Amino acid sequence: MMISLWSVLMSSMIMSATGTTPALKPEDLPVCADLPDPFRMNDGSYVKTPEDWRKRREEIIAILLDNEYGHMPPPAEFHVLKSRDRDVFKDKDKPKDRFNAVLRKVVLGFGEKNRVKVNAALFIPRGKGPFPVILSISPVTEKKLEDTAQLVTERGYILAGYQHHDFDQDNDDRSDGMHPLYPEYDWATLAVWAWGASRMVDYLITLTEVDKTHIAITGHSRCGKTALLAAALDERIALAAPHASGCGGSGCFRIMGKGSETLALITERKRFHYWFAPKLAEFKGKEDRLPFDQHFLKALIAPRPLLSQDALDDHWANPMGTQYTSQAVQPVYDFLGVPDNNSNYWRYGTHPMTYGDWEALIEYADHTFFNKPLVRDFKGRPFPGYSIPASWHVPK
Numbered sequence: 001m002m003i004s005l006w007s008v009l010m011s012s013m014i015m016s017a018t019g020t021t022p023a024l025k026p027e028d029l030p031v032c033a034d035l036p037d038p039f040r041m042n043d044g045s046y047v048k049t050p051e052d053w054r055k056r057r058e059e060i061i062a063i064l065l066d067n068e069y070g071h072m073p074p075p076a077e078f079h080v081l082k083s084r085d086r087d088v089f090k091d092k093d094k095p096k097d098r099f100n101a102v103l104r105k106v107v108l109g110f111g112e113k114n115r116v117k118v119n120a121a122l123f124i125p126r127g128k129g130p131f132p133v134i135l136s137i138s139p140v141t142e143k144k145l146e147d148t149a150q151l152v153t154e155r156g157y158i159l160a161g162y163q164h165h166d167f168d169q170d171n172d173d174r175s176d177g178m179h180p181l182y183p184e185y186d187w188a189t190l191a192v193w194a195w196g197a198s199r200m201v202d203y204l205i206t207l208t209e210v211d212k213t214h215i216a217i218t219g220h221s222r223c224g225k226t227a228l229l230a231a232a233l234d235e236r237i238a239l240a241a242p243h244a245s246g247c248g249g250s251g252c253f254r255i256m257g258k259g260s261e262t263l264a265l266i267t268e269r270k271r272f273h274y275w276f277a278p279k280l281a282e283f284k285g286k287e288d289r290l291p292f293d294q295h296f297l298k299a300l301i302a303p304r305p306l307l308s309q310d311a312l313d314d315h316w317a318n319p320m321g322t323q324y325t326s327q328a329v330q331p332v333y334d335f336l337g338v339p340d341n342n343s344n345y346w347r348y349g350t351h352p353m354t355y356g357d358w359e360a361l362i363e364y365a366d367h368t369f370f371n372k373p374l375v376r377d378f379k380g381r382p383f384p385g386y387s388i389p390a391s392w393h394v395p396k
């Protein structure tokens with residue numbers, strides 16, 4: 001099967017922004033010690049109407065791609081090279097040979113002669129669809145996720161995922177995956193993985209089993225950063241639920257709790273500089289000159305629901321700075337008329353994404369997609385409050 005470029009272009013809402021903000025050095029930019037005003041347009045005027053916000057949204061995309069993630073190519077054609085189904089999750093209470101789900105393993109081919117092959121998988125509940133989807137930035141077929149896949153399908157969702165390393169290996173070598181297909185693009189690894197998530201959405205919406213209006217995205221840690229970026233750019237994604245996304249994700253660059261990963265640390269040459277556009281590292285020690293902070297990334301998701309999932313003892317991922325970006329994006333959600341769509345799930349404990357985190361994510365998806373009542377608290381503010389700077393022009 002071939003996914004035609006035209007249908008992808010027609011259906012995709014992805015914003016393809018190219019470098020549009022001036023190539024200023026950090027030292028040429030004004031100091032802004034507190035978080036920048038998301039409502040202030042580049043020309044100094046202020047957002048007053050939802051139409052203005054659509055324009056501001058484009059500016060924010062350009063600011064983030066120019067300075068943080070790099071620019072992505074437009075959607076690409078791909079071929080479904082392989083698609084195999086097998087029954088999984090035997091039902092112990094039912095007559096023999098009764099299974100509760102299907103595992104579909106898929107290979108997608110990109111580029112000339114399908115030179116980039118991406119492995120993907122879906123756990124599809126048995127029964128009458130179409131089903132809502134949780135798309136995870138991970139291969140999803142690992143043994144350790146088996147209980148999760150069972151939980152997700154039992155709750156009536158498809159669990160879909162892909163091997164993000166097939167799009168780009170997690171290293172600074174640009175000779176593997178998608179990079180050689182688009183040498184003219186400066187996209188860094190998180191951007192390649194996020195672009196890959198949008199290609200998965202292209203694929204998912206061709207399936208009759210998929211409820212196209214209810215696709216949620218999640219990912220853990222570096223894949224949480226990816227999930228947030230993918231949802232920010234691709235408006236077909238109906239719920240963003242990054243887990244422990246921290247620095248370069250939900251965490252703030254300017255305001256950090258003790259022991260949190262800084263811009264300088266994450267962009268070190270021996271660490272993860274290749275996740276980001278080279279420009280970001282120039283802001284090391286000059287975070288107060290960043291023309292954005294991570295509440296801008298969250299603002300791109302509004303008015304769609306956003307659930308940032310984080311652990312209180314995961315200091316490296318800057319839980320306090322995550323709460324602050326959540327508070328800083330609240331005026332955008334308020335302005336767009338959906339104050340409740342900006343949510344957090346906090347739990348005690350450390351970094352890994354737990355079974356309980358998946359349960360919380362499904363509960364939240366059930367609530368936002370199907371209006372089911374909430375049991376857990378998704379509005380907690382465990383850290384002392386952040387006050388929106390008085391200089392902001394929050395539209396009334």
Ligand code: GTR
Pocket residue numbers: 220221222223246247261266
């Ligand atoms: C850490 C990195 C974090 C986070 C994490 C992960 O080493 O500093 O930003 O992304 O890796 O992805 O597990």
